[in-house]
Amino acid sequence: MKRNEFEDVCRKNGLALTIQRRTILDALAARTDHPTVDQVYEDIKENLKGVSRTTVYRVLETFVSIGIVRKISNPESKARFDADTKRHHHLTCMHCGKVLDLHDSTLDNLAPNSGALREFEIFDYSITFNGRCASCRDDEAPKI
Amino acid sequence: MKRNEFEDVCRKNGLALTIQRRTILDALAARTDHPTVDQVYEDIKENLKGVSRTTVYRVLETFVSIGIVRKISNPESKARFDADTKRHHHLTCMHCGKVLDLHDSTLDNLAPNSGALREFEIFDYSITFNGRCASCRDDEAPKI
DNA sequence: GTTAATGCAAAGCATTTGCACACGT
DNA sequence: ACGTGTGCAAATGCTTTGCATTAAC
Numbered sequence: 001m002k003r004n005e006f007e008d009v010c011r012k013n014g015l016a017l018t019i020q021r022r023t024i025l026d027a028l029a030a031r032t033d034h035p036t037v038d039q040v041y042e043d044i045k046e047n048l049k050g051v052s053r054t055t056v057y058r059v060l061e062t063f064v065s066i067g068i069v070r071k072i073s074n075p076e077s078k079a080r081f082d083a084d085t086k087r088h089h090h091l092t093c094m095h096c097g098k099v100l101d102l103h104d105s106t107l108d109n110l111a112p113n114s115g116a117l118r119e120f121e122i123f124d125y126s127i128t129f130n131g132r133c134a135s136c137r138d139d140e141a142p143k144i
Numbered sequence: 145m146k147r148n149e150f151e152d153v154c155r156k157n158g159l160a161l162t163i164q165r166r167t168i169l170d171a172l173a174a175r176t177d178h179p180t181v182d183q184v185y186e187d188i189k190e191n192l193k194g195v196s197r198t199t200v201y202r203v204l205e206t207f208v209s210i211g212i213v214r215k216i217s218n219p220e221s222k223a224r225f226d227a228d229t230k231r232h233h234h235l236t237c238m239h240c241g242k243v244l245d246l247h248d249s250t251l252d253n254l255a256p257n258s259g260a261l262r263e264f265e266i267f268d269y270s271i272t273f274n275g276r277c278a279s280c281r282d283d284e285a286p287k288i
Numbered sequence: 289g290t291t292a293a294t295g296c297a298a299a300g301c302a303t304t305t306g307c308a309c310a311c312g313t
Numbered sequence: 314a315c316g317t318g319t320g321c322a323a324a325t326g327c328t329t330t331g332c333a334t335t336a337a338c
Contacts, residue, residue, distance in 0.1 A: 001227070016292060016337045025227065034224040034234075034243045037327080052295045057328065059293095060225050070226045072234065072243070072270075077221065077328075078302065080178040081204050082214045083169065089256070090178075090216065091264050099178045099216070100264070104256045112233070112248045112273065119278035120235050120244070126216075127271045129256065134263035160312050160317060181302080196320045201303065203318095221303070222327070 001029060001068070013066045023048050024059045025068070034072060089126055093133040102129065157210045167192050168203045169212070178216060233271040239280040246273065 001009075006025060010017050027043040028035065035043070041056045063069035080099060087108055091100040107127060150169060154161050171187040172179065179187070185200045207213035224243060231252055235244040251271060 014292095018293065018337070020294070028225060029227040032228070032245050034226050034245075036222045036224055038222075040225070050295080054296080054329085055294055064225070068227070068229065070229055072224050072226055077223070078180045078182075079221070080180055080216050081172055081184070081208070082178050082216055083173040083212070084176070085212065085214055091266075093264075094267070101176050101178075102256060107254060107256060110251060110254075110271065112246060112251060120237075120273070120275055121281060122235075122273045122275040123238070124275075125271055125273040127254070127269055129264070129266045129269040131264055131266040131268075137265060158317095162312070162318065164319070194320080198304085198321080199319055 001025065009066065009068060015062065015066070020048065020051060020055050021059050021062075023051075024056060025063065028060075028063075028069065087124065087126070089129065091129045091131065091133070093136055094130050098133055100133070102127075153210065153212060159206065159210070163192065164195060164199050165203050165206075167195075168200060169207065172204075172207075172213065231268065231270070233273065235273045235275065235277070237277040237280055238274050239276055242277055244277070246271075 006022065007017060009015075010021070015021070023044050024040060027040050030043075031039075037053065037056050037060060040060070041051070041053050044056070045051055060069060060071075064071045084101065086103075089102040089104065089107055091102050092098070093100075110125065112122075150166065151161060153159075154165070159165070167188050168184060171184050174187075181197065181200050181204060184204070185195070185197050188200075189195055204213060204215075208215045226245075228245065230247075233246040233248065233251055235246050236242070237244075254269065256266075
C-alpha cells in the first residue's frame with residue numbers, strides 16, 4: 001500500500017497518521033507469511049525504538065476493523081472441537097462467532113493447480129465461509 | 145460413535161477406557177456446533193461430578209492425536225495477520241505451523257448449493273489446505 | 289487546545305504442567 | 314501390582330485494559 005493510499009484510508013476513517021501505524025503496516029506488507037503480533041513487533045522494534053507490544057496489538061486490530069488487514073486462524077482465541085472427521089466445511093458467523101457445518105459434495109473434490117503447490121503435500125482441506133447467520137440478520141434488521 | 149467402536153479405537157491406540165473419555169466423546173458427538181473446551185465441560189459436569197477442566201483439555205487433545213476428533217480454528221493459539229485482503233487461500237503446514245498464501249483463480253468462484261445456506265448470508269470464504277511443507281518433508285525424510 | 293494514540297504495568301483468560309492419588313489393565 | 318489417567322493448583326503465554334503521557338489534528 002502506497003503512502004498516499006494509506007493516508008487516504010486513515011483520513012476516511014478518522015484515524016491519526018502515526019509513525020507506529022505507518023511502520024506496522026509496512027512491516028506486515030513486507031512479508032507474506034502471516035506473522036504473529038510478536039513477529040511484527042520483532043520486525044519493527046529496531047527501527048522504532050520504544051514501541052510497545054500493546055501498540056502492535058491495538059494497531060493491528062484497528063487495521064482489521066477498517067478492513068485493510070485480515071486476521072486469520074484465531075477468530076476468538078478459543079479452540080473448538082468437532083467429532084465429525086468426515087470432510088465438511090464451515091459457515092462462520094462474523095457477528096456472533098457461531099460455527100455451522102456444511103456438508104456439500106460439490107465442494108469435496110477441489111484440486112488447486114497452482115505451481116506453488118508442487119512442493120506442498122496436501123492431506124486435506126476445509127473451506128470457511130464467512131458471513132452472517134439467520135438470527136444475527138434478524139437481530140440487525142430494522143424493527144417496525 | 146458406538147460403544148464398541150470406541151473401545152476398539154482405544155485398545156488399538158493403547159488407551160485406557162475411562163468414564164471421562166467415554167463421557168467427553170459422547171458430549172462432543174451430541175452437538176454439531178463445534179463446542180469449546182468450556183462448553184464440553186459444562187455439558188458433562190452434571191453427569192460426571194468432580195471432573196476437571198484439565199481432563200477435558202487433555203482428553204480432547206488425545207482424541208485429536210488419534211484422529212477421532214478435529215480441532216478447528218486455533219492451530220497454535222496465536223493470532224496471525226495478513227496485509228493481503230484480496231481473496232486467496234492458505235496452505236497450513238501441520239508440522240511446523242507455517243502458513244503460506246495460495247492465489248489460484250480456479251478456486252475463487254465457489255458457490256455452495258446446500259439448502260442449509262438459504263438462511264446464511266455469505267460475504268467471503270477462504271480455503272485452508274492442511275499438509276506438509278517442503279522443508280518439513282525434507283526434515284522427516286530418512287537420511288542415507 | 290482538543291481529542292485520539294501510545295507506553296507501561298497490571299489484569300484477564302485460555303491453556304499447560306508438575307505432582308500426588310485413583311483407576312483401568 | 315503396574316502404569317496410565319485424573320484432579321488440583323500453580324504456572325505459562327497470549328491478549329486486553331486502565332491510566333498517565335505524548336503526539337496528531
